[in-house]
Amino acid sequence: MPVFNGGRSFFKGAPAACLILFLAACAGGQPSVPESAASPTAASTTAASVPVPSASEGAPPSSAASATKPTLGKEAQMETDRQLIRAAKANDPVQVRKLIAAGGDVNAKDDIQDSAFLYAGAEGFNEVLKLTIEAGADVKATNRYGGTALIPASEHGHVETIKILIAAGVPVDHVNKLGWTAMQEAILLNNGGPRQQEAVRLLLEAGASPDIRDPQGRTALQNAERLGFAEIAALIRNR
Structure with missing residues (x-):
């Protein structure tokens, strides 16, 4: 126990830390130390426990993705x-x-x-x-003839272009101002050769209908047969 002399503690002049320890001992406990002082890593541990959202959970988009065109x-x-x-x-x-x-x-x-x-x-x-x-x-835009990009691409037999346009979602059965679909134009405005055959095959695979009639009332099959394009006619029959 401390010894007092004339009401003065022998701790007079002692560091404050000693006095804190002494008072705590008298109370039968340990000195209270702030949490941040007791555990220097507490703040960082708490921060580390907070989950960082992924991109799918709403994380800010990258600068490239969020970039906008100039006004x-x-x-x-x-x-x-x-x-x-x-x-x-x-x-x-x-x-x-x-x-x-x-x-x-x-x-x-x-x-x-x-x-x-x-x-x-x-x-x-x-x-x-x-x-x-x-x-x-x-991809649904139309030109001066009222046709989508797929119609002239099919007419010209641009096979890779047709694939790109179909994959992009260009309507395969759109009818232009001339009354032709992409399939009809692929048959009517070219020579029925290998590229035209592939164009028709791609259109059929994409779900294009060969039964849409031209302004003369002919189907794609009828036009292929009339023009002597046997390979294209076979493709349509066997669709």
Whole structure:
């Protein structure tokens, strides 16, 4: 026990820590120490126990995914769109990529109703076409003939282009202003050769109907038979 002398403790002048220990001993317990002092790693342990959400659980998207196109004024937008269509018609994927990044609209159309997407699809410019699809092209867009990109692609027998457009979701049974579907145009406006045969096969596999009649009332099968395209006629019969 401590010895007092004239009301003064022998701890006079002793460090405060000693006094705390002494008082705690008298109370029959241990000195209370703040949790953060008792465990230097407590805060870090608590933080570590908090789960970090994954991307699927709402984590902030990456800068690349969240990047947005620049906002352009009206005149600047029109000029960028014009340049984009010109680059697409020149089959220049490097320039197309740059112009899309600069804010070019892949759905903007020129005076003859061509967009970068529609023209690339019609002409089989596949690298440009993929860039426009990645940039949000309207796959249901129509050209001056009221046709989707799939119709002229089928007419020309651009087999790889047809695959890209079907995979992108272009309607396979759309009828243009001439009254033709992609399948009818593949038969009526080409020579029935191997590429046209493959075009018709791809369209059939994608669910295109050979029973939609042209303005003369003929089905795709009837047109194939009339034009002497035996291989295409067989494909349709055996679908």
